Amino acid sequence: MYFGPKFELMNPSGPGWINKFGEVVRNKSGMYPDFSTLYANLKEYGFVYGMNVEIPAFITIEHPPSEDERAKINLLVALYFTFSIERREGDFEEFLETIFAFYRALNIGRSSFLNKLLTGKKTSDKLETLIDSRVYLDDNVITRTFTSVITNSLLFIDVLTFRYYLRGEKDLVAQAQKLEYLTINITYHALNAKEKNKSDEKLSQLFAASLTFIDAEEQKFDGSYRQILMENCSPWENQYFLDVASLTVWEDYSLDYKESQYIYGIGKDMGFEEKQIASSLEEITIFFKKNIDKITFLKDTNLAVQFYDSMARVVNKLILRNSKRLQKELAESKELVFLISKGTVKELSASEKKKVQDQLMDIFKSVPSLAIFMLPGGAVLLPIFIKLIPTLLPSSFDENRVVKKEENPQNKDYKKNL
Template sequence: MNPSANGWIDKFGSLVKYHDGRYTSFDILFEDLNSWGFVYGINTGFPDFITPEHEFSEDEKAKINLLTALYFTLKIAQPQTDFQDFLEKIFQFYETLEVNKVSFLGKLFSGSKTSSKLEKILDSRVYLEDNIISKTFNSSITNSLLFIDVLLFKRYLMHAKGIKKHAQRLEYLAINITYHALNSKRKNKKDKKLAQLLASSLTFIDGDSQKFDNSYRNQLLTNDDLWEKRYLLKLACLTVWEDGSLEFMESEFIQILGKDLQLDAHTIKNSLAHVSNFINSNKETIPFLQDQNMAIKFYDSMSRLVNRLILRNKKRLLKELSGSAELVSLLSKSTVRDLTKEEKKKVQTQLLDIFKSIPSLAIFLLPGGAILLPIFIKLIPTLLPSAFDENRVENEE
């Protein structure tokens, strides 16, 4: 399955139907979403019934996990619902939340099927920005508060009235808790990155207009939803985490928050322990823990973008490359030696002709798009090896 290509939701539907009985309670589903990092907004895993066509990026994992979470939330509540009914219900849900707005380009390249329109909506939920240029320059591009969508959908299935207002309330609590959690500890660079990521993930409220006083605690005391409480506690634990710090496990802020949420000591202790284990197991891949210099960050961000564009347009690119033996030969040569100035010019000209025929690769034709070409040339033989197998120039050393 390729979550960056059109039709991935229908493909998901064809796979998930064989696993409809996997989750009999939200508790079990929550534990899996937790282990995949989805609850924390840090997607490191995904369901084992999904077979990737390529190594998934974090945003692709986020899309799969979001759809999985929404689907099984509905199946737990309404076991007889089929996949098409699920798609319609999810579409209505996002329509009620007024987040079903798709960009002009999204409308241009999406079909009329509910699943096609939903693909664009999920894209807009996963990505922090709605244009491809801004995604290029963000090192952390995925919405870190996606689990709120799942909590809202769970509530929506019971009573849809007032769901938008409740969404605002949940985000208000989330951003206040993270703000006060950060202020409860000695801040570092990682904390600033996390705060920026969480603030940029807000959808239903304006983070800049919030008053960060203790009044949020009054709303915590009146919240009777167990899963919202557990989520807010997890978010706080993530925020106060410190590598190898005993103070983390004994955080006074977490203990007070746990009491406000009316959660028992065992739940609080387990949340702290799970966050610590999760981060220690995945710290090499968690974006906000990375401290790269700007040049590396810029290159990595653009590489991820080009990687995604190649995989998203895999079939079209293979078709175009199959009709250009000279280009394939030159790209193959570029993997083992530097091309001459004349060869580089030929590659650039022929690639630009291909980009003109594939609308979603139009970014390469925009002013400044040429800086992405070297990355494209470097990645394409690796990502589309079938186009080069017969023409690859082997290293003669």
Template sequence: MNPSAAGWINKFGHLAKKEATYFPDFTSLYQELKQNGFVYGIHLDIPDFIPVEHKLTEDEIAKINLLTALYFTFKFEKGEVDFELFVNTVFQYYRSLEVAKISFLNKILGGTQTENQLEKLLDSRIYLGGNAFNRAFGNSITNSLLYVDVLIFRIYLNGHPSLMEHAQLLEYVTMNIAYQALNSKDAHEKDVKLMQLLASSLTYVNLNEAHFDGSYRDLLKHNFTDCEKDYFLDMACLTIWEDQQVSYSESDYILGLGNDLDKTEKEVQSAIENVFDFFQKNKERVSYLNDKNLASQFYDGMSKNVSKLILRNSKRLKKELTESKELVGLLSKSAVKELTSEEKKKVQNQLLDIFKSVPSLAIFMLPGGAVLLPIFIKLIPKLLPSAFDDNRVEEN
């Protein structure tokens, strides 16, 4: 499955239908979403039942996990899933929260089918905003509060009368709990990055108008579900994880929060251990913990974006390359010896001509785009003929 190509939601539906019992209940779904990082707002892995051909990027992982969470939540609340009904329900759900504002251009490009529109909508939910250049620097990354969408969807399915108010309350309480957790410890630079990431992920609360003072006790008097309370506790544990030990003040805070959430001391300790284990296992993969300079961030970001574009269009590129025997010969030669200046110029011009025929690779045509050519040449051996059509569903 390729979550960056059209038709991926339909492909997901066929895969999920075969794995209807993959998650027996909401608790098992929540635990796997924690292990994959989705609950913590850190997008690292997806469920095993979804096959992928290429290494997934952070935004693709987030899209798959969000749809997985929504799908199985729908199944638990409504029983057997009619996939078309599920897609229409999710689309109407986001429309009711006024986050389904798809641009006129996207409507033209994406068609009128609800699945196509939902693909565009989920794209808009994943990124915090900004352009491709900012994304390359890591300044516009994936939404860290996506699990709130799942919690709200669950109460939407049960006919909650004040959906937007509850969505705002969930985000507001989450941020106040995180701020209180931060105030219970000596903050480090990484803690501040985490709080900035959470704040920038707010959807239903206006950051410029909200006042987060760390108070949460009065807010917890509202009738929150056990699932929402689990999420509050995990987000608090996320905030205090960094030094991998709990000081007296942190322990006092987290146990007090657990008591307010009607959690036992054992449940609180388990939540702490889960988040510590997660970061111990994945600390090298969590992007906001990296201390790379801007040049490294830019190169890494562009490499990921360009690699994804190339591999996702490999079938087209392979066809174009096979029709340019001179170019293939020069690329083969470059693997064993240095090309002359004239040959390098010829390779560059012919590659740019090829990229003109693949709209998705328009980035190479931008001023300075030629500096990305070494990334393309490095990936040529990995081009696979099935990449362009990996969301095709085989009919029996």
């Protein structure tokens, strides 16, 4: 689908990115004539499957987007165009107020920590913080990242619940709980319909770690979900369940008889014809063939290594995107620079380590995009930050750094970035 010329660059990890998004989609509210068209595109991007491999072509970013940035962009695209389709207009300020009210009604962002971050901010800034909390998993970014690898795999449930909210329905939390309950049950029983392998287990962990409204450990997988599924009358919720089931049983571009029997069984429970079920299976096959190298959970990597690499990429991205502000803050923190420099050649004392942590936290408070460091367990990221930080500091800090051939010390831009 062609979306017209590209727009100004957007930085989804910097402050003000939601307002920039508002400029990008100005006069574009009619881009999707119906939810069917939107859903098809979100499936191509991987958002429906919880694997964000692409973003819309009409959004341009200066740097290649990371997995969490793709998730944030696709979530906002999905929410905004769902709003414009349901309300038949695309006033962006009204959208901001509506989506913020929606998340508050869902009790997202009401933790004491997030409340502190939200105090005194305008709506777009608050929404940036809330979306970060959804993508980075608002419970405990460190422990849950081990299984979810940064992004929330069930973010499309936000979109379905938002659509429900826009239609004036009540009991939002109960609706979100029902959607999560059905999704996790479908995943569980679809996996039981096949011989499990390591990828299956990681997929199961990925979905379980992404739950927001229910506790997977307290769920009973006794098959009673099938009755709820049969009584569910929302066609797009059912389409999502069918696609999740197809995603779960996919393996080596083929399905054995037992797996297809399960898919066709729940598909018929939800009122789908055989050709619609076959289409869902074909679409997931095409998606994997096209994007298999981009899908993290399929890579057979030690989870601890995967965690470290993932978080290193996140911290590296945050340093890159906020380099100017960090340079300024570090320049004003001579004691911190001295202690970090000292720590490269000898062990710091407990009190010195505490000073480093406290001063870094003060810096993170001044740069909104670095709020991830202040989440519960965020201090675990500090060693990664300190390891990557020398490129921001004066060359005298890191005398042994080898200048790459493409770096020209005489170049003004190079000097400025040191």
